[in-house]
Amino acid sequence: MSIETAFDIPFVAKMALREKQIQQNYRPIIGVHKWFARRPGSLFRALTLAEFSKSSLSESYFYSHNFSGRKVADPFMGGGTPLIEANRVGCDVTGFDINPMAAWIVREEIKHIDIKEYRKKASDLIDALRDEIGHLYVTDCPHYGDVDCPVKYFLWVKTIDCGSCEMNFDLFPGYLISENARHPKNVLVCPVCGDLNEVEDRKNPGFCKSCQAELKTKGPAGRGHCPCPHCGHGNEYPRKGEGALKHRLFAIEYYNPIRKDGHKGRFFKKPDTKDLNRVEEAQVRSRDLQPQFIPNEEILAGDETNRLHRWGYRYYREMFSDRQLLGLEQSCRLIAGIGDERIRHALATNLSDLLRYQNLLCRYDTWALKSLDIFSVHGFPVGHVQCESNLLGIINGKGVNVGSGGWSNIIDKYSKAKKYCDAPFEVRHKGSRKVQIPIQGEWIGEQLNGDRLRKISIHCADATSVALESQSLDAVFTDPPYFGNVQYGELMDFCYVWLRRLVGKEAEGFWRESTRTQEELTGNVTRSWGLPHFTAGLARVYKHMADALKPGAPLVFTFHHNKLDAYFAVGVAILDAGLICSATLPCPAEMGGSIHIHGTASSIVDTVFVCRHTGRIPECWLFQTSEKLTEIVAHDLAQLSAAGRKPTTGDSRCIIFGHLTRMAIWNLKEYWNPNLTTEKKLEIFSESLKSLTDPEQIFAQLKEKKSSPIAAGPLFFAAEMKLRTINAITF
Numbered sequence: 166m167s168i169e170t171a172f173d174i175p176f177v178a179k180m181a182l183r184e185k186q187i188q189q190n191y192r193p194i195i196g197v198h199k200w201f202a203r204r205p206g207s208l209f210r211a212l213t214l215a216e217f218s219k220s221s222l223s224e225s226y227f228y229s230h231n232f233s234g235r236k237v238a239d240p241f242m243g244g245g246t247p248l249i250e251a252n253r254v255g256c257d258v259t260g261f262d263i264n265p266m267a268a269w270i271v272r273e274e275i276k277h278i279d280i281k282e283y284r285k286k287a288s289d290l291i292d293a294l295r296d297e298i299g300h301l302y303v304t305d306c307p308h309y310g311d312v313d314c315p316v317k318y319f320l321w322v323k324t325i326d327c328g329s330c331e332m333n334f335d336l337f338p339g340y341l342i343s344e345n346a347r348h349p350k351n352v353l354v355c356p357v358c359g360d361l362n363e364v365e366d367r368k369n370p371g372f373c374k375s376c377q378a379e380l381k382t383k384g385p386a387g388r389g390h391c392p393c394p395h396c397g398h399g400n401e402y403p404r405k406g407e408g409a410l411k412h413r414l415f416a417i418e419y420y421n422p423i424r425k426d427g428h429k430g431r432f433f434k435k436p437d438t439k440d441l442n443r444v445e446e447a448q449v450r451s452r453d454l455q456p457q458f459i460p461n462e463e464i465l466a467g468d469e470t471n472r473l474h475r476w477g478y479r480y481y482r483e484m485f486s487d488r489q490l491l492g493l494e495q496s497c498r499l500i501a502g503i504g505d506e507r508i509r510h511a512l513a514t515n516l517s518d519l520l521r522y523q524n525l526l527c528r529y530d531t532w533a534l535k536s537l538d539i540f541s542v543h544g545f546p547v548g549h550v551q552c553e554s555n556l557l558g559i560i561n562g563k564g565v566n567v568g569s570g571g572w573s574n575i576i577d578k579y580s581k582a583k584k585y586c587d588a589p590f591e592v593r594h595k596g597s598r599k600v601q602i603p604i605q606g607e608w609i610g611e612q613l614n615g616d617r618l619r620k621i622s623i624h625c626a627d628a629t630s631v632a633l634e635s636q637s638l639d640a641v642f643t644d645p646p647y648f649g650n651v652q653y654g655e656l657m658d659f660c661y662v663w664l665r666r667l668v669g670k671e672a673e674g675f676w677r678e679s680t681r682t683q684e685e686l687t688g689n690v691t692r693s694w695g696l697p698h699f700t701a702g703l704a705r706v707y708k709h710m711a712d713a714l715k716p717g718a719p720l721v722f723t724f725h726h727n728k729l730d731a732y733f734a735v736g737v738a739i740l741d742a743g744l745i746c747s748a749t750l751p752c753p754a755e756m757g758g759s760i761h762i763h764g765t766a767s768s769i770v771d772t773v774f775v776c777r778h779t780g781r782i783p784e785c786w787l788f789q790t791s792e793k794l795t796e797i798v799a800h801d802l803a804q805l806s807a808a809g810r811k812p813t814t815g816d817s818r819c820i821i822f823g824h825l826t827r828m829a830i831w832n833l834k835e836y837w838n839p840n841l842t843t844e845k846k847l848e849i850f851s852e853s854l855k856s857l858t859d860p861e862q863i864f865a866q867l868k869e870k871k872s873s874p875i876a877a878g879p880l881f882f883a884a885e886m887k888l889r890t891i892n893a894i895t896f
């Protein structure tokens with residue numbers, strides 16, 4: 166079998182869509198540590214099986230495989246999805262990533278751990294933390310009078326000193342802290358006395374129960390402007406040179422285990438004197454700390470980090486509350502004292518992952534009533550209202566986590582991830598029921614129960630810096646950077662500056678002060694890295710990998726971008742590598758509800774580029790007219806629809822761009838001169854692609870087709886399969 170013939174678009178799309186709804190239920194391994202833009206594991210399982218298995222994908226997907234002896238590489242492994250899927254089915258794997266955090270995380274995913282021992286040490290850690298700082302995470306319940314209830318979330322608002330009267334005031338963009346969705350009523354902060362009010366109708370909220378002031382949902386702060394409530398002076402913020410804004414604790418969501426069952430909804434309160442004293446204690450203790458682990462690093466300028474600079478943040482440590490700094494420093498000290506290296510490394514990884522919830526850039530979701538971690542979008546959005554989660558985490562009487570963002574949540578997630586490595590499963594839908602199917606015989610790692618050994622080599626390096634034996638690889642599966650879509654180095658430095666202090670001497674590549682490097686392939690305005698930089702780097706890596714492929718073996722990668730130009734880089738890289746693109750296949754790869762995608766026409770669909778030195782390509786895919794391309798795209802869209810994805814304009818765009826790229830490669834392959842300058846090659850590629858057709862024309866033709874829909878599913882698919890076998894062209 167080969168991917169071109171065995172890849173079943175509706176089947177894979179369905180699996181990927183389900184997985185991306187709640188990825189940790191389908192691929193718990195992602196719980197080891199955050200990585201950005203992870204593609205669905207189901208997609209890479211499907212690609213691996215489509216290439217190596219002899220049976221159809223829908224049959225083979227739920228069965229165990231062992232392709233031992235096959236060699237697979239990933240030059241851009243990130244969080245390791247393609248690599249782990251190949252390892253799980255027995256392949257020997259080689260992975261590269263220029264970011265030391267990626268190499269660390271993939272090793273953590275792969276290395277076996279004694280889960281029982283890990284859980285024991287983790288619970289010792291929480292106990293020790295509770296002794297030290299547990300009293301800073303409790304509050305008294307004003308509803309029932311119970312004392313020392315665990316706090317779920319502290320809510321903080323940014324404040325500023327008035328430029329005229331110098332009085333300090335809050336920067337509330339809105340006063341709503343809870344919608345009446347998961348809580349019976351809307352909860353509003355009083356703009357005058359700060360008390361919390363539960364109201365039925367947030368359009369007509371009425372008056373504050375404590376001071377009778379008029380309640381409002383909309384606050385005065387926004388677009389960098391807020392009038393002073395004391396003197397009316399119009400203040401601009403953030404102000405250059407004044408540093409990061411201060412925060413004031415204004416609300417608490419807590420958990421009352423005794424009253425929970427008889428109480429409707431959540432527990433909210435305005436902080437009382439004891440709560441404010443706890444804030445003060447944390448302030449004093451954190452000031453008196455002689456920190457060993459709190460990072461001193463400055464935040465470097467960058468496309469994403471410049472936003473932090475605009476808000477006055479200069480050092481990473483300024484992104485945390487005093488209580489967070491205190492708790493994180495204590496956590497690090499406890500972890501550093503653990504003798505067992507495997508467990509110490511696991512807990513250090515956990516701390517690094519915990520950071521994304523334990524900082525004062527987290528926001529509070531007023532609908533879901535939970536913390537949104539700093540990486541809920543691929544950037545550093547700075548809010549006016551920030552959310553601090555309980556560092557320890559809260560476990561209810563049934564042993565289940567309440568709330569998010571604490572140690573107990575992270576430990577739970579990590580344990581599930583490592584259990585999954587020893588006993589992976591797939592999830593099959595039977596009607597509305599989801600059934601976990603254990604895939605007995607498959608496992609993730611180097612060694613299971615000390616018996617079998619698989620070859621795994623992980624490198625924190627650019628792939629081209631490591632020699633690969635010619636004709637040694639059975640496949641390259643990868644998910645490269647999508648030009649400048651995600652600034653991996655800039656984002657990961659946030660975790661790295663802490664983790665480096667904990668394990669820096671024991672980790673590959675951690676000698677660097679930042680995960681950013683000249684070798685990172687991305688588009689970045691701050692660093693003046695444009696398309697030629699990205700193209701040249703991608704081409705270098707693909708050429709290096711292609712030279713190591715066995716004859717006819719594939720280099721397969723996912724890609725999507727909203728701009729056509731980004732595909733020129735892909736085309737040039739494939740041609741420079743001496744490969745031909747034998748298929749471009751659509752697959753949903755992100756979650757429609759993702760915050761950075763939700764409500765936009767953006768694509769969640771990736772194009773899977775399948776490239777080989779030699780192979781066969783169905784003649785019907787080699788289009789000469791825009792009508793033919795429209796038919797191919799309509800077919801792709803129909804197959805996605807059959808899987809339950811209603812394609813957006815963005816999806817269609819990415820699919821069209823993918824096919825145009827494939828066809829331009831086909832047309833240029835015989836005359837391609839890799840020795841030209843990158844700029845010239847980009848120009849040639851762009852001209853060739855644009856001469857095929859105008860993507861807008863395909864959009865128009867697709868719209869017309871809507872009235873006479875393409876038959877999706879088996880009929881069309883069967884017809885095309887026939888074409889494939891009859892009219893395949895060898896290249």
Ligand SMILES: C[S@@+](CC[C@H](N)C(=O)[O-])C[C@H]1O[C@@H](n2cnc3c(N)ncnc32)[C@H](O)[C@@H]1O
Nearest residue numbers: 241243244245246262263264627644646685686
């Ligand atoms: C799209 S991500 C990979 C995501 C990954 N497949 C996953 O499942 O998480 C692309 C990766 O390429 C890495 N990268 C960028 N330039 C590189 C280079 N020159 N050599 C190796 N890796 C590089 C980035 O650090 C990033 O981790």
